[in-house]
């Protein structure tokens with residue numbers, strides 16, 4: 001009985017994790033498709049891959065991330081700009 005509860009609990013936590021993952025994935029999919037970054041150093045516009053977007057450091061501001069410019073290698077705070 002106790003073991004069955006453990007298995008059900010385990011499956012439930014797995015499901016919650018899976019749903020959370022799908023939400024994060026979908027969110028980053030939409031965000032990376034509709035937004036871009038502008039490098040303050042070389043002014044080039046670039047998009048991030050989904051994985052990089054998810055892993056990008058947040059600065060505390062909603063539309064700002066710490067990202068690295070693929071052109072010049074500048075790394076710093078950049079605002080997320082809508083396309």
Ligand SMILES: [Zn+2]
Nearest residue numbers: 039042069072
């Ligand atoms: Zn740059």
